Amino acid sequence: KTMPKKFLNPVEEGKLSGDMRELYDRILPTKDSDERRARFVQKLERILNQQWPGNDIKVHVFGSSGNMLCTNDSDVDICITTPLKILERVCLLANALADHGMERVVCVQHAxxxxxxxxxxxxxxxxxxxxxxxxxxxxxxMIKTYVEIDERVRPLAMIVKQWTKRRILNDAALGGTLSSYTWICLILNFLQTRNPPVLPSLHKKPHELRAGSDGRRAGFNDDLERFRGFGKPNTETLGELLFNFFRRYAYDLDYEKWVISVRDGRLISKEGKKWHLMQNNRLCVEEPFNTNRNLGNTADDTSFRGIHLEIRRAFDLVKEAKLANCLEQYEFPA
Ligand code: ATP
Ligand code: MG
Incomplete structure (x- = not known):
């Protein structure tokens, strides 16, 4: 069996990095999209507090609209916090939103x-x-903090996310593939394990045990100013990082043996964690805040094999600096 290509030549590297910059500029959310997201939060806060006054309803953004990895067409993930427990029966909420002009309202109570x-x-x-x-x-x-530590993280992560969407590899619930969150963990761990590393492990750095809103303590060091520029000793370009990202997950990583751990910033032994006995354990990705959870378990054996083949296909294209081909969309019948 032939060894996978180890390096891009300077011409390929320059082309790939240039193409990545161009794509990144195209998929970055516009100012208008950012503004609409901000107005949306204010609008929801107004609607909900009007409907249930005096219940201190707060509207928080999470997911890609909050971690700097959204595109114009990303949805907005919202968590509302309130002591008014009846709102946890979300169908009540659904009715109020419909009354205020929201459309295609669906409540999913039993999830x-x-x-x-x-x-x-x-x-x-x-x-x-x-x-x-x-x-x-x-x-x-946590993701937002990692994104802000090194300026290569955002373009790299947005481009990998774009690829997962184009190749239909990011539907954990329906497609049996991986969520965006799982893909982001794969990217972060890749960057933590470069030599020298582009990212630290924020969970391992000493941190204050701050009390969170619900009494839990913050699990990671969020002192961005301390870590900004951490990746400077690593001089890899965007093109080299994308090439090595796909190479790692296409050929280098021994999936039989290792668990990907963002919390530890390294790979840890599957057997050591006793995860070699679990179901759907071909791809093991530790949830950084709950180390008993395997984020990779949304993919069964067949699905994992499909994902792995797609990663190999992407590597084979990226190693020839063919980013556009790598992102080529599947054709659907109209
Ligand atoms: P997209 O742009 O594709 O919507 P996203 O960053 O919003 O990407 P999702 O996979 O839609 O990612 O998940 C939204 C958020 O929900 C994540 O950012 C994460 O905070 C949280 N989340 C998703 N899956 C899990 C999980 N298995 N465990 C814990 N938190 C999760
Ligand atoms: Mg989302």
Whole structure:
């Protein structure tokens, strides 16, 4: 078997990095999109507090609209916090939102995290809303901190996300593939394990045990100013990072043996964690805040094999500096 290509030549590197810059500029959210997202939060806060006055309803953004990795067409993930427990029955919330002009309102009460899905025709935004599920606010803040530490993280992560969407590899719920959150963990761990590293492990750095809004302590060091520029000793370009990202997950990583851990900033042994006995454990990605959870378990064996083949296909194209081909969309019948 032939060894995968180790380096891009300078011409390929320059072309790939240039193409990545161009794509990045194209998919960055516009000012208008950012403004509509900000207005949307204010509008929801107004609607909900009007409907249930005196209940201190707060509207928080999480997911890609809060971690700097959204594009113009990303939906808005919203968590509302309130002591008014009846709102956790999200169908009540759904009715109120419909009364205020929201469209395509659907309440999903019987999910692990109940949500309301809807569309705001005025601001042209789709939204998933939950009540008092504050866990995701923390991991959103963690991702945002990592993104801000090194300026290569945002373009790299947005381009990999774009690829996962084009190749239909990011539908954990329906497609049996991986969520955006899982893909982001793969990117972060890749950057933590470069030599020298582009990112630290924020969970391992000593941090204050601050009390969170619900009494939990902050799990990671969020002192951005301390870590900004951490990746400077690593001089890899965007093109080299994308090439090595795909190479790692296409050929270098021994999936049989390792668990990807953003919390530890390294790979840890599958057997050591006893995860070699689990179901759907071909791809093991530790949830950074709850190390018993495998984010990779949304993919079964067949699905993992498909994802792995797609990563190999992407590497084979990127190693020839063919970014556009790598992002080529599947054709659907109209
Ligand atoms: P996209 O732009 O594709 O919507 P996203 O960053 O919003 O990407 P999602 O996978 O839609 O990512 O998830 C939204 C947020 O929900 C994540 O940022 C994360 O905070 C949280 N989340 C998603 N899946 C999990 C999970 N399995 N465990 C904990 N938190 C999760
Ligand atoms: Mg989202």
């Amino acid at each position: 692990k995290v109940p949500i309301v899905k809807f569309w705001d025709p005025e601001l042209q935004l789709a939204c998933d809303m939950n009540v008092n599920n504050t866990l995701a606010l923390e991991n959103t803040r």
